Amino acid sequence: MQSFRTELENPVVERDIIELEKKIRLYREGKIADEKFRSLRLARGVYGQRQQGVQMVRIKLPYGKMTLAQWKRIANVSDEFSTGNLHLTTRQDVQIHFVSLDRTPELWSKLDQDDITIREACGNTVRNITASDKAGIDPEEPFDVTPYADAAFRYFLRNPVCQDMGRKFKIAFSSSDADTAWTFMHDLGVIPKIQDVNGVPTRGFKVMVGGGLGAQPYLAKVAFEFLEADLLIPYIENVLRVFDRYGERSSRHKARMKFLIQKIGMEEFVRLVHEEHLALKSKRYPVDTAAWPETEAPKGMPGAAYSIKDxxxxxxxxxxxxxxxxxxxxxxxxxxxxxxxxxxxxxxxxxxxxxxxxxxxxxxxxxxxxxxxxxxxxxxxxxxxxxxxxGYATPGFDSVSDITACPGTDTCNLAISSSTGIAAALEQVIEEEYPELVFNKDIKIKISGCMNSCGQHGIASIGFHGSSLKSSGKVLPALQVLLGGGILGNGEGRVADKVIKVPSKRGPDVLRALLDDYSNNAAADEKFNDYYDRRTEKYFYELLKPLADLQALTDEDFVDWGQAENYATAIGVGECAGVVIDLVATLLYEVEEKLELGMEAIGNKQYADGIYHAYAVFVQSAKALLLGEGVACNTQIGIINDFEKHLVATGRFDAAEFKDQVLQINTHEPSEAFAKQYYQQAQAFYKQAQAFREANAGAPAVLK
The missing domain is CATH 3.90.480.10 (Sulfite Reductase Hemoprotein;Domain 2)
Structure with a gap:
C-alpha cells in the first residue's frame, strides 16, 4: 500500500491515522492475525462488508449533528472513496460503502479537516452517543441535553476504560419524557429532569441501565430517578469500569450489559459500581452550559426565485x-x-x-x-x-409510511433476507392503498435483515426481521412478524411479540391484513397497541395464519425482494462485536503498547488514564500466560482469579497477593504517587511474565 502524508492540525487524530496505516501495513505483511486486525479496524470505524475486499466506513456524528460544511465534506469523501451514496443510520451515523481498506487512513484524514471522526464508530467501544433530534428546540424539554451529550462523547472518546470491552456500549439522551431517543433500549439512557435540591432548582437526569434489543430484548432498569447533572459522566465511567471488568468476553451473544445485570442482579451491580468510585479521575464533572454556543439563526430571505409545483x-x-x-x-x-x-x-x-x-x-x-x-x-x-x-419533499415523516430498515443483504454479513426491498414494497402499499395514513404517527413499521434488530423491529408497532423457511427441501426467504412494541414514555417501553413467520413475498399482504383489521375493528381513537392488547397475540396469529401456509407456494416465493435468482442463505461472520482471537504473542505485543500509553499518560499528568493502562498490562499479561497454559479466559475478574488459582497458588509463578495488587486500582485515588507506583508494578509483572513464557516455551499445556 502507498503511504500518504497527513496535514492535520490535531496531533491526536494524526497519530490515530498514522497508527491505522501502520496496522494495515503489518496486516498486509502477515504480521497481525485476521481476527486481531478486525478488532483494530473496527475500533477505527472500518467494518467488513458482505462483499469481499471492500469495507463499510461508519462516520461518527455525536447526537446526529452535521454542520453544512461537514455534510458537504462527507458527500465529497463519498465521491472520492466510495459510491457517492450516504446512508443515514438509526444511530444517527452516516455510513459509506465499498471503500478500499488501504485508502481508509487517507479517507479519515480528509474527514478530519472538518472535525469529523470515525474513531470508535464500531467495535467493543462506546458507540455513537445518540440524542433526540429535537434537543435544543424541543418545546417539551426541561433543558437542552445537547451540551451533556457532547461532553460525554468527548470524555469517552479514546478513554482507556472503554477501548476494548467485551462488547459495544450504547448511550442515549432523550430531550423530554416523550423519550424519543428510546432510553429504555440502551445500555445507558438518560432523560432530563429539574428537581429542587436544598431549595434550589437543579438539573439532573433519570438514568436507565441495561436495556437492549438484539435477538433477546431487555427493557432497561432504573438506576436513578434523579441524578444531578454534574454526577452523570462520573457515573457513566463507573458503569463502564464495571462492564469492562466483569462483562462476558467469550460468548459474544452474552456479552452485552443487559446480560451482566441479568446475571449478577441489580443490587450487586450497584455495589460494584460504587466500588469503582474512589478511582475516578473526576468525582463531579460540571458541564459549562453557559459557554455552549447559541445556534445562529438565519434572518435573511432567499435571494433566488422559486415556485411550488404541488x-x-x-x-x-x-x-x-x-x-x-x-x-x-x-x-x-x-x-x-x-x-x-x-x-x-x-x-x-x-x-x-x-x-x-x-x-x-x-x-x-x-x-x-x-x-x-x-x-x-x-x-x-x-x-x-x-x-x-x-426530490425530498415527501409528507409523512415518522408516520406509518416512513419505514425504518437496515441495509440487510445489500451489504451486511449477518443479514438473512432483504430488508430494503420489502421496505420499499410496503411503503408503496401504504402510498397507493392507504394514503390517509401519511398523518398517522401512532403506528411505526421497522424492518431488520436478521434478528439482531439494527432496524429496531423489536420496538415496532409492526416489525419484521429477515428469516428463512423450508418447503419440500427448498429454502425460501421469510419474515418474522412482530407486533406491539413502542415507547410508553419516561424511560418505559414495550418489546414487540413474535407472532408468526411468513414467506417474504407475502409481507405486503401481512400489512394489508393488519391495517384493514385495525381500521375495521378498532374503537374510535383506539391506539394500535391498545387494540393489539385487547385482541391479544393469539387473535393476530390466527388472522395471519393463512399467509403462513406453505402449501400454495409459487416460484416467486423462492426469490427474495430485489433479486433475480432463487434465494439461498449466505450468512457471513458478524463484526458488530469486534471479536478478538486470543493469540498469546499478539496479547503480549498489545501489553507493550499499553505500557507506552501508560508512560505517556503519566508524563502528561493524566494519572487516572495511566493507571487504567497499567491495569490492562496486568490483565492482558495474565491472560496471555493462562492461554499458553490451556486455561480458557473470560471476564477480566475471572482472569485475575484464574491466574491466582492456576499459576500463583500452585507455586509456578511468584506473585504473592496478585489479585490484591491488581485491584489496588479501586482502593486509591488516582494520584501521581499511586500512578507511578502502580505502573512500575505492572511493568515488573510484564517482565516477569515474559521470562515465564520464555522459560516455558514449547512446554505442553498442563492445566484444565
Whole structure:
C-alpha cells in the first residue's frame, strides 16, 4: 500500500491515522492475525462488508449533528472513496460503502479537516452517543441535553476504560419524557429532569441501565430517578469500569450489559459500581452550559426565485413534517429520506440552496431522516420548493409510511433476507392503498435483515426481521412478524411479540391484513397497541395464519425482494462485536503498547488514564500466560482469579497477593504517587511474565 502524508492540525487524530496505516501495513505483511486486525479496524470505524475486499466506513456524528460544511465534506469523501451514496443510520451515523481498506487512513484524514471522526464508530467501544433530534428546540424539554451529550462523547472518546470491552456500549439522551431517543433500549439512557435540591432548582437526569434489543430484548432498569447533572459522566465511567471488568468476553451473544445485570442482579451491580468510585479521575464533572454556543439563526430571505409545483402536497408536508420550535419565531422541518439513502449530488444541491436559510446544524434522525432547524415562517415555502426540486419533499415523516430498515443483504454479513426491498414494497402499499395514513404517527413499521434488530423491529408497532423457511427441501426467504412494541414514555417501553413467520413475498399482504383489521375493528381513537392488547397475540396469529401456509407456494416465493435468482442463505461472520482471537504473542505485543500509553499518560499528568493502562498490562499479561497454559479466559475478574488459582497458588509463578495488587486500582485515588507506583508494578509483572513464557516455551499445556 502507498503511504500518504497527513496535514492535520490535531496531533491526536494524526497519530490515530498514522497508527491505522501502520496496522494495515503489518496486516498486509502477515504480521497481525485476521481476527486481531478486525478488532483494530473496527475500533477505527472500518467494518467488513458482505462483499469481499471492500469495507463499510461508519462516520461518527455525536447526537446526529452535521454542520453544512461537514455534510458537504462527507458527500465529497463519498465521491472520492466510495459510491457517492450516504446512508443515514438509526444511530444517527452516516455510513459509506465499498471503500478500499488501504485508502481508509487517507479517507479519515480528509474527514478530519472538518472535525469529523470515525474513531470508535464500531467495535467493543462506546458507540455513537445518540440524542433526540429535537434537543435544543424541543418545546417539551426541561433543558437542552445537547451540551451533556457532547461532553460525554468527548470524555469517552479514546478513554482507556472503554477501548476494548467485551462488547459495544450504547448511550442515549432523550430531550423530554416523550423519550424519543428510546432510553429504555440502551445500555445507558438518560432523560432530563429539574428537581429542587436544598431549595434550589437543579438539573439532573433519570438514568436507565441495561436495556437492549438484539435477538433477546431487555427493557432497561432504573438506576436513578434523579441524578444531578454534574454526577452523570462520573457515573457513566463507573458503569463502564464495571462492564469492562466483569462483562462476558467469550460468548459474544452474552456479552452485552443487559446480560451482566441479568446475571449478577441489580443490587450487586450497584455495589460494584460504587466500588469503582474512589478511582475516578473526576468525582463531579460540571458541564459549562453557559459557554455552549447559541445556534445562529438565519434572518435573511432567499435571494433566488422559486415556485411550488404541488400546493396540495405542500400543505400535507407542512402538517406532517413541520413543527414550531420552542424558539417561538422559528419552525423546524423533517426530511423523509427513503431507506436513509441520499446521494452526494443531492446533498450538495440541498446544502447550496439552503445555506443561509436554515441553521448550520442539521441533525440525522434516529429513523434515518434529517431535521432542518431555525426556519423563518416566511422562508418555509422556499425550503419546501428546494426539497421538492431535489426530490425530498415527501409528507409523512415518522408516520406509518416512513419505514425504518437496515441495509440487510445489500451489504451486511449477518443479514438473512432483504430488508430494503420489502421496505420499499410496503411503503408503496401504504402510498397507493392507504394514503390517509401519511398523518398517522401512532403506528411505526421497522424492518431488520436478521434478528439482531439494527432496524429496531423489536420496538415496532409492526416489525419484521429477515428469516428463512423450508418447503419440500427448498429454502425460501421469510419474515418474522412482530407486533406491539413502542415507547410508553419516561424511560418505559414495550418489546414487540413474535407472532408468526411468513414467506417474504407475502409481507405486503401481512400489512394489508393488519391495517384493514385495525381500521375495521378498532374503537374510535383506539391506539394500535391498545387494540393489539385487547385482541391479544393469539387473535393476530390466527388472522395471519393463512399467509403462513406453505402449501400454495409459487416460484416467486423462492426469490427474495430485489433479486433475480432463487434465494439461498449466505450468512457471513458478524463484526458488530469486534471479536478478538486470543493469540498469546499478539496479547503480549498489545501489553507493550499499553505500557507506552501508560508512560505517556503519566508524563502528561493524566494519572487516572495511566493507571487504567497499567491495569490492562496486568490483565492482558495474565491472560496471555493462562492461554499458553490451556486455561480458557473470560471476564477480566475471572482472569485475575484464574491466574491466582492456576499459576500463583500452585507455586509456578511468584506473585504473592496478585489479585490484591491488581485491584489496588479501586482502593486509591488516582494520584501521581499511586500512578507511578502502580505502573512500575505492572511493568515488573510484564517482565516477569515474559521470562515465564520464555522459560516455558514449547512446554505442553498442563492445566484444565
Amino acid at each position: 400546493p396540495v402536497k405542500y400543505e400535507a408536508w407542512k402538517r406532517s413534517n413541520v413543527f414550531q420550535q420552542k424558539q417561538a419565531a422559528y419552525l423546524a422541518a423533517y426530511v423523509k429520506v427513503p431507506l436513509g439513502n441520499i446521494s452526494s449530488d443531492e446533498s450538495r444541491l440541498l446544502i447550496g440552496k439552503l445555506h443561509g436559510v436554515i441553521a448550520d446544524d442539521v441533525r440525522v434522525t434516529a429513523n434515518q431522516g434529517l431535521l432542518l432547524k431555525y426556519i423563518l415562517p416566511a422562508n418555509l415555502p422556499y425550503v419546501y420548493s428546494v426539497l421538492e426540486e431535489v
